[in-house]
Amino acid sequence: MESLTLRASPSSTASPPLRLPGRRRAASVRVSASGAGEPDLSVTVNGLKMPNPFVIGSGPPGTNYTVMKRAFDEGWGGVIAKTVSLDAGKVINVTPRYARLRADPNGSTKSPIIGWQNIELISDRPLETMLNEFKQLKKEYPDRILIGSIMEEYNKAAWHELIERVEESGVDALEINFSCPHGMPERKMGAAVGQDCALLEEVSGWINEKATVPVWSKMTPNITDITQPSRIALKSGSEGIAAINTIMSVMGIDLKTLRPEPCVEGYSTPGGYSARAVHPIALAKVMQIARLIKEEFPEGRSLSAIGGVETGNDAAEFILLGADTVQVCTGVMMHGYGLVKKLCTELQDFMRMHDFTSIEDFRGYVPFTVFSLWLNWRWKPSG
Ligand SMILES: Cc1cc2nc3c(=O)[nH]c(=O)nc-3n(C[C@H](O)[C@H](O)[C@H](O)COP(=O)(O)O)c2cc1C
Numbered sequence: 001m002e003s004l005t006l007r008a009s010p011s012s013t014a015s016p017p018l019r020l021p022g023r024r025r026a027a028s029v030r031v032s033a034s035g036a037g038e039p040d041l042s043v044t045v046n047g048l049k050m051p052n053p054f055v056i057g058s059g060p061p062g063t064n065y066t067v068m069k070r071a072f073d074e075g076w077g078g079v080i081a082k083t084v085s086l087d088a089g090k091v092i093n094v095t096p097r098y099a100r101l102r103a104d105p106n107g108s109t110k111s112p113i114i115g116w117q118n119i120e121l122i123s124d125r126p127l128e129t130m131l132n133e134f135k136q137l138k139k140e141y142p143d144r145i146l147i148g149s150i151m152e153e154y155n156k157a158a159w160h161e162l163i164e165r166v167e168e169s170g171v172d173a174l175e176i177n178f179s180c181p182h183g184m185p186e187r188k189m190g191a192a193v194g195q196d197c198a199l200l201e202e203v204s205g206w207i208n209e210k211a212t213v214p215v216w217s218k219m220t221p222n223i224t225d226i227t228q229p230s231r232i233a234l235k236s237g238s239e240g241i242a243a244i245n246t247i248m249s250v251m252g253i254d255l256k257t258l259r260p261e262p263c264v265e266g267y268s269t270p271g272g273y274s275a276r277a278v279h280p281i282a283l284a285k286v287m288q289i290a291r292l293i294k295e296e297f298p299e300g301r302s303l304s305a306i307g308g309v310e311t312g313n314d315a316a317e318f319i320l321l322g323a324d325t326v327q328v329c330t331g332v333m334m335h336g337y338g339l340v341k342k343l344c345t346e347l348q349d350f351m352r353m354h355d356f357t358s359i360e361d362f363r364g365y366v367p368f369t370v371f372s373l374w375l376n377w378r379w380k381p382s383g
Contacts, residue, residue, distance in 0.1 A: 039351035046214035050077035057329030058149040065133035078145035083122035099251035115277035138170035154188035179220035179245030208237030240302030246272025282307025290322030312346020322364035
């Protein structure tokens with residue numbers, strides 16, 4: 001078994017030291033009861049061991065103890081809880097907050113959902129309640145990976161307090177929500193930070209000087225070049241990038257009421273788009289970040305890919321681009337926690353088709369080509 005220990009990057013990138021040994025390359029075949037080799041789905045990312053790369057993405061599927069326990073019982077590789085902040089009293093969630101796009105142009109409710117819009121804010125449950133539930137989960141599932149997702153206002157002391165309290169609950173890592181498109185921008189929260197590189201650099205610096213567990217910075221796709229904030233987050237010491245959060249959207253206008261959807265007492269606001277429809281956009285963003293990591297952080301950083309995953313093949317695409325883990329949020333809301341079994345089976349079917357025995361066998365297999373360079377090389381005008 002080949003193992004690779006990742007350390008702090010060379011001084012050329014001026015990055016602070018990473019907190020934990022990085023991912024390990026392990027080519028292994030798990031032998032099934034019948035004796036036949038079965039593709040091994042296990043991954044180790046930033047020192048965190050998971051039975052498979054499938055992680056519950058922050059959102060409704062990680063709202064409370066009961067649902068997160070369900071996720072572990074069903075076999076998810078890890079769970080990222082719904083984003084928490086210090087004062088849940090400031091978070092007022094509205095109803096309705098979801099709208100769905102159906103494959104049928106007339107919106108028949110019998111046709112499959114392909115796009116999902118939400119205007120949901122972060123957790124409105126008291127932080128203390130959430131932390132007690134994290135503690136309970138880690139007590140019951142000590143060897144399973146629980147990641148706290150956090151977001152705070154533009155205030156160093158507040159970020160430090162939040163990190164300290166969430167870490168004390170026993171979480172294995174932190175995901176930083178720099179990306180919610182409706183994440184209270186008036187308070188410099190969520191995408192308001194992820195879309196402003198100067199702000200991001202400052203806030204990332206505060207976070208990484210305080211955190212003692214691995215940090216994944218979650219990026220917004222609502223920006224021209226996602227590599228710019230990703231580079232800053234990695235240079236300021238984040239162990240990994242998670243992408244994408246939802247895409248800014250308005251689901252539609254109700255042509256009877258003449259109001260946008262979803263509509264709360266006659267008012268609406270652009271929200272975040274997710275589910276199958278965003279998968280191609282997520283693939284493009286993940287490809288750009290994977291390339292950034294490969295070219296500028298050769299010592300290795302982790303990448304957690306998110307966006308429209310409902311099948312093992314969707315996950316295989318992300319891993320082929322270089323993702324270490326694959327998160328699922330809306331897919332779980334639509335199909336339930338048991339989805340993980342189907343995802344694992346389909347991913348193993350894909351691996352068998354190519355004789356891949358471990359995730360590392362094909363992670364990052366897809367080459368990156370700058371299209372203009374390729375064109376120059378392929379097409380040389382005569383004369
Ligand atoms: C209803 C809803 C609530 C969400 N809440 C959060 C959140 O609290 N924090 C966060 O980082 N992302 C949140 N997300 C974004 C998801 O984690 C994910 O990045 C996005 O939906 C794309 O993945 P998907 O297509 O698998 O849902 C939410 C998404 C949905 C649909």
